[in-house]
């Protein structure tokens with residue numbers, strides 16, 4: 001097996017084992033209802049994590065996504081409830097704003113050579129601050145369109161329901177995988193993560209690609225904000241605080257190397273599901289404090305980082321037999 | 326000169342880094358159907374000129390002309406659209422991506438907007454077959470040897486070059502057969518009317534393939550000449566501005582074998598890497614290691630240094646059994662190792678020249694005996710001068726040095742530790758003729774001072790010039806040990822070839 005696939009295989013195996021153990025303990029967890037809710041409850045996290053996967057593969061990081069979710073939620077709530085825009089128009093505006101925001105971060109990162117960590121940290125404060133300036137309170141959204149969307153469900157045998165937003169996340173993952181693995185843009189992203197100097201000398205349009213990567217991440221965060229707004233029917237400036245860290249965790253647990261260059265979009269899906277499983281387990285248990293989620297995620301993260309180091313150190317390039325030329 | 330005479334031309338190009346003038350009013354013209362060698366000492370400005378001709382750097386003055394029309398090349402991709410393909414000196418391509426993707430990145434065949442992997446891999450296989458390289462195109466590039474990666478880089482550039490092919494020291498890590506194969510490809514392209522720029526420090530190769538030469542010295546153009554009219558000495562004189570004595574095959578009288586044994590390896594080996602070998606190394610002895618690339622030369626060095634620990638046999642240092650399980654063990658016993666792939670293993674690009682030179686010495690002294698800045702400068706200055714390192718300042722980040730000068734920095738790093746046993750893997754790769762002679766002299770001097778050394782080199786003349794004994798590697802096995810006065814390149818080739826007769830299928 002290719003070594004870059006190994007962490008992913010490990011995640012998938014851990015997920016299956018963990019799920020099997022949970023089901024043994026709580027047979028109720030093996031139901032279409034739980035599975036359906038899995039997708040719905042994690043939709044906004046999953047969509048964010050897709051964008052984060054691209055950023056991390058390219059060797060960067062985006063700390064602004066949680067704040068962009070919060071900002072988007074407030075923006076569309078205000079546009080719909082206070083200014084009377086149709087939700088679809090509000091969505092389009094929010095996505096456009098996010099695209100500009102991401103482009104600005106990408107431009108700063110590329111042209112001013114500032115580490116992405118710093119730029120997106122600034123972006124995070126900006127977006128969160130911006131949201132709080134618009135309003136301090138939760139702004140409810142009551143619109144027929146919202147109820148129409150939440151009625152859009154596919155019923156599964158066994159009482160489960162696939163919601164629109166759950167399916168949207170699945171679609172985003174599939175499109176993301178296609179983009180990462182089957183397009184030139186995707187190959188440029190990996191190239192940047194591998195070695196930016198080589199990439200630019202090989203003719204990768206580094207500036208354009210960097211800007212596109214951060215645009216993609218911000219736009220997907222805004223899409224997650226829309227999903228979050230559909231999910232909660234409100235916009236709140238402090239919504240989704242810390243989601244950037246959950247997204248990074250999901251990406252790393254899904255087998256993407258934090259230093260860039262290696263990773264899979266569908267691995268992130270498994271990562272998100274694993275995080276969701278931990279949460280569901282804790283809900284089923286009922287006695288555990290929800291802080292256990294954090295502890296388990298911490299342990300998982302640590303485990304995966306160690307695992308990746310071992311896998312990548314054990315088969316460092318050049319160690320394999322130099323073949324006869 | 327008439328416009329249109331040159332396919333690619335630089336007129337009056339100026340390039341300034343900080344306050345260092347890397348190129349000063351340089352003219353350079355390339356005709357189609359010629360192989361044009363670009364020569365000069367380390368730091369003369371060859372790579373800089375290439376980067377300007379391909380849009381990787383922007384000139385601070387002067388202009389670039391393609392087919393007589395002035396162009397402004399924004400980036401390498403832009404240059405590629407003019408049919409200019411380039412192998413840059415310091416580029417390793419992308420070790421994290423597949424071989425096929427490295428060949429076609431940016432030009433991947435597409436179907437319905439998506440990369441067509443099946444076709445890309447088939448194309449890659451066909452392309453590499455021209456170089457007799459039969460590897461799985463979907464394998465990760467980083468899992469292949471440096472030589473294979475180099476060939477992939479060349480194949481990529483050739484395939485991109487519709488008009489101009491630029492090769493900046495492409496042969497540094499190739500063996501003779503591979504170089505010959507590359508030259509066949511180059512001759513074929515030349516016959517098709519391509520213009521080719523070829524940079525190397527191997528003068529033999531220049532004479533074997535080039536039609537014209539352009540010589541740079543310290544950023545200025547010395548001359549462009551037809552090669553037929555020049556001799557080797559003429560070329561060297563143009564490059565250095567003075568004559569140098571060639572060390573050639575000086576058979577230094579191997580002073581009767583020194584008898585103080587420093588190291589003994591008995592049935593030492595590592596599974597799947599090197600078959601067990603026996604080797605005794607005395608103080609004041611230089612062991613040359615010859616063999617084709619991939620024959621296990623580097624692997625021998627790595628297990629001796631503990632970079633890959635041995636899993637069989639025993640090692641004795643000064644007569645005492647010793648375990649060399651990691652590099653720190655080796656360093657503690659006074660070993661030094663200057664690796665082959667300086668880009669990946671040796672250079673700490675963001676640290677200064679001074680820090681790069683003293684770092685191993687500091688490691689040996691321990692962190693409690695920190696060298697102060699003056700001591701560091703003194704040491705770095707001494708080696709900088711001895712090795713003729715061309716850097717604007719000792720405090721400049723080493724990644725900004727020219728390729729050859731980086732190599733000299735690494736060599737200085739290990740010499741500064743004054744090791745008891747020094748392993749050098751291809752110490753003269755990418756180093757200009759002047760410094761080359763200097764390194765050979767240094768090796769000889771260190772031997773006389775009683776240092777034991779193991780030197781791996783593909784330059785047989787050079788190995789002969791400094792080795793007291795030569796071991797020959799083939800297929801991960803030490804197959805011969807040559808000693809005595811009458812070692813010469815011919816004998817070594819025979820030793821390598823003798824065994825190649827039983828060739829593998």
Ligand SMILES: Nc1ncnc2c1ncn2[C@@H]1O[C@H](COP(=O)(O)OP(=O)(O)OP(=O)(O)O)[C@@H](O)[C@H]1O
Pocket residue numbers: 342343345347365366367368369370371372373374414715716717725726727728729730755757
């Ligand atoms: N990015 C940079 N910043 C500062 N100085 C630089 C930079 N790139 C090159 N230089 C300097 O310009 C000079 C010319 O370097 P260049 O790489 O062109 O040499 P070269 O002729 O290719 O040498 P070599 O044979 O060692 O490869 C060197 O003195 C080098 O230190």
Ligand SMILES: [Mg+2]
Pocket residue numbers: 371372373414493727728729
């Ligand atoms: Mg150079």
